[in-house]
């Protein structure tokens with residue numbers, strides 16, 4: 605399901621709007637990084653998703669998502685891990 609959503613974004617979000625989406629996601633990441641170390645700890649990630657305009661997500665699901673995003677398994681979310689998944693989540697909320 606995530607993969608098909610990503611395809612939808614690729615087709616439907618073009619040019620400026622895609623750049624704008626990435627900009628918004630970057631701003632959210634910077635805001636979420638409360639201690640300013642450039643990565644998101646689990647609590648920062650929970651805060652990010654619970655205060656965003658995404659559909660309400662239970663904490664257990666957020667932590668599961670955290671595990672999926674953390675592809676290098678260091679217990680933190682780097683920006684490179686965050687951006688692709690958040691793009692898909694935003695797409696899920698829109699379509």
Ligand SMILES: [Ca+2]
Nearest residue numbers: 637641643644
């Ligand atoms: Ca942080």
Ligand SMILES: [Ca+2]
Nearest residue numbers: 674678680682
């Ligand atoms: Ca990581």
